[in-house]
Amino acid sequence: MKHIDGGAAPFLEGILPQIQSFKTIAAESERILEGDTMSSHTLLLITKAKGELIIEDKPFLLSGKSAWLLLPGMRVEVAASPGRTIKLYRLSFDLYRESSHSAERKIFELERSFPVHGLLGADLSVLQRLILRFESAYTAGGHFLQQHVLMELLAEVLNSERSPELPAAIGQPIELTIRFMQESYQTDIKLEKLAELAGMHPSYYSQLFKQRMNKSPIEFLTQLRMNKAKELLLVSGPSVREVASQVGYQDEFYFSRRFKENSGVAPTHYLKRKVPNVISLSFPYTDHLFALGVTPCAAQIHPLLPPVAKSLKLPFHAYETWEIGRQAFLSVKPDLVLCKANVLHKAQEHIGDVAPIIAVPWKELDLFGHMKAIAELLGREKAARDWISQYEAKADQARGIVQAAIGSASVTVLRIMPGAQRIYAARNIGHVFYRALQLPAPAALQSELDRHEPGTGLTWLPASLDELGNYESDYLLLAAASEEDAKTFMVAAVGHEAWLKHPAVRANRVRQIDWANWMIYAPNAILHQLGEAVQMLAGKRYDPLI
Template identity: 25%
Template sequence: MSTYYPIVYTLRSVKEHQLREGVSLRSFRPARDALCLITEGRGTARIGSNEFVLKPGMCLRVRPGETVSLMPAGKQAKLFYIHGAAVMLDLGDPEAAVAASGLPLMECGSVMLPAKAAAEAAALLKQLIPLVISNEHTDRHRSQSLFHELLHMLALYAEAGKLPADDAVLRTMKWMDRSYNNPVSLNMLPALAGLTPSSYCRAFKRVTGMTPGAYLTKVRLTEAKRLLTDRGRTLKEVARSVGFQDELYFSRTFKKREGISPSEYRRKGSRRIAIVSQLFLQDHMLALGVQPIAAPSFPSLFPGQGVPGYLRPMLNQTIPLNVERRIRYSELSALSPDIVIKTSFRHDPFDQDWREQSNTVVLDGVTKWTGYLEAFATLLGKEAEAEQIIRNIDAQQQAARDALKGLIPAGKWTVIRALADEVRLYTGRSHAMTDLLFQDLGLEMHAVDDAEPYISHGLAKLAELDPERILILWSDAGSLGRLKANPLWQSLRAVAEGQVYAPDSREWDPWGPLGRAHTIRECVNYFSRI
């Protein structure tokens, strides 16, 4: 198993400089890595053998030993000069501790921040100046936190400039998914994507089927519908929690999109629904804007709430049900659910008891994620919302399929999962993940002659197939280590040729729309990096 080497970034100093017209900053050679952020004015800079035209929002990386000279072109120029250090730690060798030092604070030579981001960076650096010279422990911790925030901002915009258009759109969608509760300027999104406004809007419409503004509104209203199930929140609190500063505007927007007012939605959506399943079916309810009172969790797989990270923020008011064991109906009776959505558990002695309850709806025999979504939509009276969700996912799948054409090596693929006591070989039949990979995202499948979704104890069959490429999913480090030590595994062509791919897929779950969108994004991100 490969060793993990974390990189630690440390801030040394921050200074603000003001340069007058015709007066250059005296040439110097820094002893350590540094960053120079221009906040006002224009001019030129020479760093080593490279020349730069300076303008507000530009951040330059200065390497140790490079000669630096700056000359303003107007009345004056303002800039921040930041000294820092980055070291890579070797956790496997506590005596040595440092595996590498002198690493760059920023991978590229320059990053151009849009106006709003540049203003945010400047405000952040002004906060840093008194903190970095303070002797208080709390100030030191705060200064390091703000420094990492600055580095994250620079890395975000640096990466955006390198991405293909569709990938860049997915990045801005992810950013809106996280930042919807803050005032969001749609004008900054093209810069975040590294595209012109017109190119960005065209790419966004192609990927999602909607405008950036419509997508942001959808994200906000989806969260608003979840919050409306909490009767302890006023409409004003709900509006502000999802980024609307005006309650009246929030209500008008909600009614225009949903067909009913927030108050009416709250009355209609007051049914108490619990889910008992070994699938994260709460994904479908949350996508439709309804929060269940209780839902499945797998605490051994996802410590804490027992659910993937992309679902966690939306389930704060939901009771987690540990479905790694069998659950009796009596365990839910105290919650007084109006409806219980149930799927059968294998060899569950309590299944018959569940079926006899008048408020239980059993969803068995569903083979597609869309089937579950449509069932929930019918139950909740949200058929129109489900149709839009399916269209949005279709658009994301097509965009990802186009992006992956230039990223994935040609050849036939086989998907496996390494467990403690077996290797599962997926056949490409009736399974949400293989449907997504082979039908929707365009990977070419190595045919496996079996009617089941996967073959248990499939290592011998895998050796018989000897595929060109292997994708390993949902496998922990211990199981992977045991698999790699197996001589049969070592004899495989894909292993010998280095065509084995093992992304961190713990949260890849295409059985629901939120998980499917997350899986699509992470799949594209993984193949973009290799």
């Protein structure tokens, strides 16, 4: 009895849910619902059953797990078979749709329909995980969180009906409970609830979990909570009571004891510890660690960087699959993991129980902001100040050499890619030219730079060959990832009017730079780039690393 009325994807737009009731029901050999007429939308998630469900006098056999969406006005009966038990979750809610609004008010009307009703085809393991999240929020009295999880539930119901194929890993019992703990660690989680979610007896579930993760479910949950607590202490510095509450402990003294057992120090002394073993999941941040005098115990590295004890083979892009296993992280016993925000979720999924994970903002901060943020986490503020001071002195020296050779000549930095080009701003490739050497940018680029704090927000602007004329300058620097990309671009450019009219082309001041050496926006990398820029523009050897 599954009905899809169409238009599922946009159905939730403009919807405001109002929760009416939530119950967990377990009964043996009796009727649970006796011809009840639903006054609201109702989601039934049946997790254990041998019996019968009757909707509008039409019977359905219950055996195992199932999920049902009932509309207002539907008459429903649920009964267990003799000697059998039925366990279900019943979530009743109303939906209100915005019908009109003005500057002063919004008007909502009761929505009695739903694109899907009857027996649902959604992934039951995913629905059960979300129901347990809802139960935790309902017990804690978190109204807004309840509404948020309910909307997730409804979206899951609608999306799965349209696209039933889900990644197989989501439905696997152990991974499902891990994800639930990662999402709901701040709530009261018992072993029995995790085993129920996995569909196993608690002792068997614990056995399988330990085989998979090399620790029990409760040990995993405790370690996850402790790492979340450390992240809060490192980043925001709240009180111990606030930290305890935010990671699932109502008794701050019990939390403090567990924290000290786990970390060797009390929460109040955690920030005063010595520089820890650090893992870096980003080679720019690995570069920062070296600049601060900290050698990471494992890291993603670049050929320009010194070797470390363990090089982590991580994907360059955040959306790519991690092929590295947990043992690579566990073996080095990290105290802290640094990463960019775009890999934070993936890192938390893989190693959230291994160590606290701090995402240092990338685009929101410039290179100096990255260094200061990392230094503050590690208690290396003086090392950061010293490095920045030394860098500024080297940049002043390089600026003097370049300006003596080319004066105030302007520069455009053009990144060449298959089928596209980018004009770089005052970070990444552009940092050395526009900030260190303080060379003028093209007027069109400068007008965009003026809208941002130096080195933040704007990384590049898209530019076609037709638009190249908007970025006139004395020098044009081309950065291509491969010779093939450079040749393809030049074939298209040599006969193009905008290319032929560009001042740098007419003056024979087009230079190529190696993308592999200029793509890194990090301390030691920009020192290499600074020396290369002086050689290229002034024709003089300058080594800022000496």
